[in-house]
Amino acid sequence: MSDQYPIEKIRSDFPILGQTNRGKPLAYLDNAASSQKPQRVIDSISRFYESTNSNVHRGVYQLAEEAENQYRLAREYVAEWFSVTADELIFTRGTTESLNLVANSFGKTQLGEGDRVIVSEMEHHANIVPWQLMCKTVGAQITVVPVLPDGSLDRQALSSLLKEPGSRILSLCQVSNTLGTQNPLSEIIQEAKLNDVRTVVDGAQSAPHQRINLRELGCDFFAFSGHKVFGPMGIGVLFGQKELLQEMPPFLGGGDMIEQVSFEGTTFASPPQRFEAGTPNVAGAIGLAEAFRYLSEIDLISASRHENQLLALARDGLQGIEGFIEHGTTSGKAALLSFSIDGIHPHDLSTLLDSEGIAIRTGHHCCQPLMQKLGVEATARASFALYNTMEEAERLVSAVRKAVSVLR
Structure with missing residues (x-):
């Protein structure tokens, strides 16, 4: 379905997505915190x-x-x-x-x-x-x-x-x-x-x-x-x-x-x-x-399918990492991946991802009681939107693997 999804057209509507971050193409995966804006809104x-x-x-x-x-x-x-x-x-x-x-x-x-x-x-x-x-x-x-x-x-x-x-x-x-x-x-x-x-x-x-x-x-x-x-x-x-x-x-x-x-x-x-x-x-x-x-003007059902494919790709790629823990595994969940990796602090992970041009959120996400329930102080969170690409999900997986090899 993502083959037919007009991802390039959609991305062209958001001027910020064309810029670089730390010298790398920006992969903005912090949409649960705030979304980017199409040119027409600006x-x-x-x-x-x-x-x-x-x-x-x-x-x-x-x-x-x-x-x-x-x-x-x-x-x-x-x-x-x-x-x-x-x-x-x-x-x-x-x-x-x-x-x-x-x-x-x-x-x-x-x-x-x-x-x-x-x-x-x-x-x-x-x-x-x-x-x-x-x-x-x-x-x-x-x-x-x-x-x-x-x-x-x-x-x-x-x-x-x-x-x-x-x-x-x-x-x-x-x-x-x-x-x-x-x-x-x-x-x-x-x-x-x-x-x-x-x-x-x-x-x-x-x-x-x-x-x-x-x-x-x-x-x-x-x-x-x-x-x-x-x-x-x-x-x-x-x-x-x-x-x-x-x-x-x-x-x-x-x-x-x-x-x-x-x-x-x-x-x-x-x-x-x-x-x-x-x-x-x-x-x-x-x-x-x-x-x-x-x-x-966007088919939100197709956009949702696309976002779910991004989630599946990222989850499948990260599950093979030793010590990977996904927080929230219920079926039909939104395109949001909150995770921990044993022995690695989420802030350290996020810093190394930033050097690869990848923006995710780390911390308690204004949910401290939930963190206590999960038994962690913080998690890393990648959250997808209608303008994210399969390549960005793959870059996330690759960058996390690279960061783990450095931090362990």
């Missing part, structure tokens, strides 16, 4: 600043009207991509802010003394810490779903927790940023609904690789970051069911999120403006919409 941001730059919501002159129109159209396009309405889509700085917004606004009204928020051992810190802070404030507690040895979620434990008295919110990643595990969210969300548990989804790792119909998925909230979906940094999205957003108090106060202000009290705008205090990242929103327009 151009859309430049055009805004060159010809349309103005604050939104604040002017009746032509430039302001054009900026307002582009900002509105960006929201509408992103909402359409996810099969939701524009008034259910809040622009944020990223997944982290989106999850903090849910915890601080929705969580504050839904949680009380003795209530429970369910998370899993595979969660990013951004889906743990906001809930910890809120639970400490209201007297609620966090309960944790274990991860099984293959990296999958312990569904039996989850089912038991959903039935526990006081379970109010389940906040879960769709795809683990460390293990690559793809959680069966549709089934889990349906089970949560049967137990009157609200669902929050961290979609940071799933949104770049598949088109998600949030109406069909049925979650109450869904968060993701623009910089992982080939869009700019500093922009993200929180989707929330309309009836829930309407009942939620503001997260931040300031301009644009108000209806009327007096010293006696303030009334607030309707969602999504209620949750977008201050001057928004207009250029970021425009760039994000352009990223999804770009993805709309």
Whole structure:
């Protein structure tokens, strides 16, 4: 299938991929941390600043009207991509802010003394810490779903927790940023609904690789970051069911999120403006919409097959190395390979790979509780995207083997 996949055309859309790193062709395999940007996304941001730059919501002159129109159209396009309405889509700085917004606004009204928020051992810190802070404030507690040895979620434990008295919110990643595990969210969300548990989804790792119909998925909230979906940094999205957003108090106060202000009290705008205090990242929103327009022209099913072939090639090549351990082996995992090699520190390995022009991520990946479960302090992680090549996967294998021979 990869023979028919238009890899060269896709790569030509991303200017950064043509450069060298340490004198070698850049092999960018850190896509779970952040993706590269197609030229058209870069151009859309430049055009805004060159010809349309103005604050939104604040002017009746032509430039302001054009900026307002582009900002509105960006929201509408992103909402359409996810099969939701524009008034259910809040622009944020990223997944982290989106999850903090849910915890601080929705969580504050839904949680009380003795209530429970369910998370899993595979969660990013951004889906743990906001809930910890809120639970400490209201007297609620966090309960944790274990991860099984293959990296999958312990569904039996989850089912038991959903039935526990006081379970109010389940906040879960769709795809683990460390293990690559793809959680069966549709089934889990349906089970949560049967137990009157609200669902929050961290979609940071799933949104770049598949088109998600949030109406069909049925979650109450869904968060993701623009910089992982080939869009700019500093922009993200929180989707929330309309009836829930309407009942939620503001997260931040300031301009644009108000209806009327007096010293006696303030009334607030309707969602999504209620949750977008201050001057928004207009250029970021425009760039994000352009990223999804770009993805709309790519066969994402073929891209997913291609990414899975890259994963298989890398995994098969690395498994023969003595002491190689793959973290997360569940079937159907995302195109992400997190691994350790006995006796070799991931940072040393990454440094030698960098000298070969290969960019991977090492560390705890903002998943320290998961690292403790795995019994390691850090892992090396190679993560693939639609523009990576078989040659790059082969270079990864060759460079790791070379590094191992040097470090042992």
